[in-house]
Amino acid sequence: MNNILETHNVVKEYAGHTALNNVSIEVPKGSIFGLLGPNGAGKTTLIRIINQITMPDSGTVLLNGEPLKESHRSLIGYLPEERGLYRKMKVGEQCLYLAQLKGMSYKDAMSKLKYWFEKFEITAWWDKKVEELSKGMAQKIQFIVTVLHEPELLILDEPFSGFDPINTNLIKAEIKRMNKAGTTIIFSTHNMSSVEEICQDIALINHSKKILSGTVRDVKNDFKANEYEIEFKGGLLKFTNALWTGATLLSSVELEKEHFITTIKIGGNSTPNDVLSNIIPHVQVTGLKEVLPSMNDIFIQAVSKTTHSQNA
Amino acid sequence: MDKIWLIIKREYLTRVKKKSFIIMTLLGPLLMAGAIALITYLGMSDAGPQNILVVDDMAPIFDRLEDGTNYTFDYSDMELADAKKLFPESEYTAILWIPEIMDGERSSRPFLYFREQPSGRTIRSIETKIEKVIEEMKMAKYGIKKSDYNKVRTNLTIATFKFSADGKEEEVLSEQVLVGFVSGLLIFFFIFFYGTQVMRGVIEEKTNRIVEVIITSVKPFQLMMGKILGIALVGLTQFLLWIVLMTTFVSVAQTVIMNNKKDVFIEQAQQMQQLPQMQGGQLQVAAEINAFDITDPENLINRMNWPLMIGLFIFYFLGGYLLYAALFAAVGSAVDSETDVQQFLLPITAPLMIAYAIAIMMMDNPSNPAGFWASLIPFTSPILMLIRVSGGLESSEYWQLAVSMILLIAGFIGTTWLAAKIYRVGILMYGKKVTYKELWKWIRFH
Numbered sequence: 181m182n183n184i185l186e187t188h189n190v191v192k193e194y195a196g197h198t199a200l201n202n203v204s205i206e207v208p209k210g211s212i213f214g215l216l217g218p219n220g221a222g223k224t225t226l227i228r229i230i231n232q233i234t235m236p237d238s239g240t241v242l243l244n245g246e247p248l249k250e251s252h253r254s255l256i257g258y259l260p261e262e263r264g265l266y267r268k269m270k271v272g273e274q275c276l277y278l279a280q281l282k283g284m285s286y287k288d289a290m291s292k293l294k295y296w297f298e299k300f301e302i303t304a305w306w307d308k309k310v311e312e313l314s315k316g317m318a319q320k321i322q323f324i325v326t327v328l329h330e331p332e333l334l335i336l337d338e339p340f341s342g343f344d345p346i347n348t349n350l351i352k353a354e355i356k357r358m359n360k361a362g363t364t365i366i367f368s369t370h371n372m373s374s375v376e377e378i379c380q381d382i383a384l385i386n387h388s389k390k391i392l393s394g395t396v397r398d399v400k401n402d403f404k405a406n407e408y409e410i411e412f413k414g415g416l417l418k419f420t421n422a423l424w425t426g427a428t429l430l431s432s433v434e435l436e437k438e439h440f441i442t443t444i445k446i447g448g449n450s451t452p453n454d455v456l457s458n459i460i461p462h463v464q465v466t467g468l469k470e471v472l473p474s475m476n477d478i479f480i481q482a483v484s485k486t487t488h489s490q491n492a
Numbered sequence: 493m494d495k496i497w498l499i500i501k502r503e504y505l506t507r508v509k510k511k512s513f514i515i516m517t518l519l520g521p522l523l524m525a526g527a528i529a530l531i532t533y534l535g536m537s538d539a540g541p542q543n544i545l546v547v548d549d550m551a552p553i554f555d556r557l558e559d560g561t562n563y564t565f566d567y568s569d570m571e572l573a574d575a576k577k578l579f580p581e582s583e584y585t586a587i588l589w590i591p592e593i594m595d596g597e598r599s600s601r602p603f604l605y606f607r608e609q610p611s612g613r614t615i616r617s618i619e620t621k622i623e624k625v626i627e628e629m630k631m632a633k634y635g636i637k638k639s640d641y642n643k644v645r646t647n648l649t650i651a652t653f654k655f656s657a658d659g660k661e662e663e664v665l666s667e668q669v670l671v672g673f674v675s676g677l678l679i680f681f682f683i684f685f686y687g688t689q690v691m692r693g694v695i696e697e698k699t700n701r702i703v704e705v706i707i708t709s710v711k712p713f714q715l716m717m718g719k720i721l722g723i724a725l726v727g728l729t730q731f732l733l734w735i736v737l738m739t740t741f742v743s744v745a746q747t748v749i750m751n752n753k754k755d756v757f758i759e760q761a762q763q764m765q766q767l768p769q770m771q772g773g774q775l776q777v778a779a780e781i782n783a784f785d786i787t788d789p790e791n792l793i794n795r796m797n798w799p800l801m802i803g804l805f806i807f808y809f810l811g812g813y814l815l816y817a818a819l820f821a822a823v824g825s826a827v828d829s830e831t832d833v834q835q836f837l838l839p840i841t842a843p844l845m846i847a848y849a850i851a852i853m854m855m856d857n858p859s860n861p862a863g864f865w866a867s868l869i870p871f872t873s874p875i876l877m878l879i880r881v882s883g884g885l886e887s888s889e890y891w892q893l894a895v896s897m898i899l900l901i902a903g904f905i906g907t908t909w910l911a912a913k914i915y916r917v918g919i920l921m922y923g924k925k926v927t928y929k930e931l932w933k934w935i936r937f938h
Contacts, residue, residue, distance in 0.1 A: 234920075269506065322705075
C-alpha cells in the first residue's frame with residue numbers, strides 16, 4: 181500500500197447544495213500533498229470527512245487501506261484554518277488535556293510537551309492563560325498540540341497564516357523535518373508559492389469536483405504552453421525574421437544594446453532544436469530555457485476554465 | 493469512554509476551581525442563613541431596654557400596665573404636645589399615647605412614638621397588655637366575672653387530616669407542602685443556572701473554534717455529554733456543600749440566638765399559660781417555640797420522610813437538569829453568540845415558568861388537577877412532583893410517582909437524542925442565522 185489515504189467517489193450533500201461531488205484523491209505515503217481550491221470549493225468538507233467530523237453520503241475513505249474507524253483519530257493531526265483554544269485555560273493544562281483526548285498518556289504527553297516547549301523556547305508560557313498570549317504565540321501552541329501525538333497523517337489548513345516571517349520559517353522547517361521522518365502531510369492553502377516550494381503532489385478542487393491532480397511536475401508539464409525563453413546578442417529584427425513560421429515572439433526585453441531576452445511560443449510540430457537551427461545563423465544565442473507555468477497560473481487557469489464551463 | 497471522563501474532569505475542575513464558584517458556595521448559605529438569622533433576630537431584638545413614657549388621657553385607668561421583660565412604663569399627666577417637646581432630650585425611648593376615647597365603648601387606637609423602632613414582639617406584648625385592661629373594663633361595665641369570661645373565651649385552629657382510601661388518616665401540615673415547594677423551587681433555579689452554564693460552555697467552544705479540534709479526537713456526542721455531566725457534578729457538589737454549610741451555619745446561629753433570647757421565650761411561654769385570652773402574636777410565638785422543639789414527634793422535622801424526600805430530590809434534580817441541559821446545549825450549538833439565544837430560549841423557559849405558576853397554586857391545594865397532570869409530564873414534573881410527595885401520597889397514588897419517574901427518564905433520553913442531532917450540525921455552522929425550520933432540517937436529514 182503506497183497511499184496512506186484514498187478517497188473514492190466521495191459525495192457529500194447539504195440541504196440545497198452539493199459540497200463534494202464524486203471526489204477521489206490519493207495521497208502517497210510520505211508525501212507533502214497540496215489540497216488546493218478556491219474558497220467554498222469543498223476542501224474543508226473533505227478534510228472534515230477525513231477527520232471523521234462528518235460522514236460522507238456515499239463513497240469510501242481508506243486510511244492505510246482500511247475504511248475509517250475510531251482508532252484512526254489518533255493517527256491524524258489536524259490544524260484547522262480557524263484556530264481556537266480555550267481562552268481562560270492555562271497553556272500547559274490545555275496542551276495536556278488536548279493531548280490526552282488524542283489518546284496520549286499523561287506521562288507521555290508531559291515529556292513530549294517539555295521537548296517542544298524547550299525547542300520553541302516557550303517554557304515560560306506554561307502557566308499563562310491563553311488570553312494573555314499574542315495571536316502568533318497562540319498559533320505556536322496550537323501547532324504543538326497538532327503534532328504532539330506524532331500523527332502519521334498531518335492535515336494543515338493554511339498553517340502559516342498569522343505567523344511572522346521568522347516563525348513561518350520555523351514552522352516550515354518543522355514540517356519538512358517531520359516529513360523526512362516519515363509523516364505524510366496534507367497541506368491546504370491558497371498560497372501557491374509555498375505549494376511550489378513544499379508540495380510534491382496536489383489535487384485541485386473547484387465547485388465540489390476534483391479538476392486536477394498529480395505530481396507538481398506532471399501538472400506543470402500538462403499545463404506548459406511550449407514557451408521558451410531565449411537570450412541572444414544581435415538584432416531583434418533579424419531574430420524575429422529568423423523565427424519564421426515555426427514560432428512566434430511573445431515578448432522581448434532589451435538588457436543592453438543588441439542584447440535581448442525574449443519569450444517565444446513554438447507552434448505546431450516544431451521543436452526547440454528547429455528554432456535554434458533557424459536563428460543561430462543570424463544572432464548569437466547565449467541561453468535557452470523552457471518556461472513552465474507557475475502553480476499560480478495553473479490555479480487561475482484551471483479554476484476559471486471550470487467555473488466558466490459550469491456557468492455556461 | 494476514557495475520553496468522556498477526560499471531558500467531564502475538565503468541565504468539572506475548571507468550574508469548581510473558579511473563584512466565582514467558591515464565593516457562591518461559601519456566600520450562598522451564609523447569605524441564606526444570614527437572612528434567616530436576621531429576620532429572626534429583628535423580630536425579637538430591641539436596640540436596648542425600652543423606657544416608655546405613657547401619656548394617658550384616660551388616667552388613672554391605664555396605670556395598671558405592668559412592665560415587660562425589656563420595657564418599663566413611666567406615667568405622666570403631661571399633654572401629648574408637651575411630652576413630644578420634651579421627648580428628644582429625655583431618657584425615654586418611646587412615648588405611648590392613649591387617647592381619651594379608649595373607654596371600651598368608642599375605641600380608638602393607642603399611638604407609639606419612638607426614636608428607634610421597638611421589635612414587633614415588644615409592640616405585640618404592649619398591645620396584649622392594653623387589650624387586657626380594656627377587657628377588664630368591659631367586664632366590669634357589663635358585670636361579667638373573669639371566671640365566666642375565661643369559660644366562654646374560644647381560640648381555635650382547624651386541624652387538617654388526609655383520609656386515604658384504605659382508611660388511614662394523617663395530619664397534613666402546611667409546612668410539609670412548603671418543604672416540597674422549596675425543593676421544587678431549588679430544582680427550578682438549579683436547572684436554570686446550570687442549564688445556562690451548559691449553553692454558555694457550548695457557545696464558548698463554538699466561538700473559540702476549539703470545537704473543531706476536539707471533535708477530531710472525540711465524537712460530538714461525547715463532548716456534549718461530557719459537558720452536561722461535568723456541570724451536573726458541579727451542581728451536585730455545590731448542593732452538597734450548601735447542605736453541609738447551611739446546617740452548620742443555621743445551627744450555630746440558632747444556638748447563639750436561642751441562648752441570648754431564652755428568657756424571652758420562657759417569658760412568652762409563661763404569658764401563654766397565664767393568659768389564655770391572648771391572641772395572634774403569642775400563638776405565633778408558641779408555634780415558633782414548637783418548631784424548635786425537635787423532640788416533639790409532631791414536629792415538622794420528624795413528620796417528613798426525609799430519606800424519601802432527599803432521594804427523590806436528587807432524582808428529580810438530576811432528571812430535570814439532564815432533560816433541560818440537553819436542550820440548552822442544542823440552543824448553544826445553534827447560535828453564534830449569546831445575543832442570539834433569545835428566540836430559542838422561549839420554548840425552554842416557558843414550561844419551567846408554567847411549572848412555577850402551578851407550584852404556587854399547589855401550595856394552596858396540593859391535589860390541584862393541573863398539578864396532577866403537570867407532575868407526570870417530564871417538562872414540569874421535576875418541579876412539581878416533590879410538592880405532592882411532601883404533602884403525602886396515598887398508596888393508591890404510588891403508580892403516579894412511578895409513571896412520573898419513568899416518563900422523566902424517557903424524557904431526558906428523548907431530549908438528549910434530539911439535542912445531539914442539532915448539536916453535531918450546529919457546532920460547525922457559522923455565520924448563518926438559524927431558524928426553527930433549519931433546526932428541523934438538521935434533525936431530519938443529518
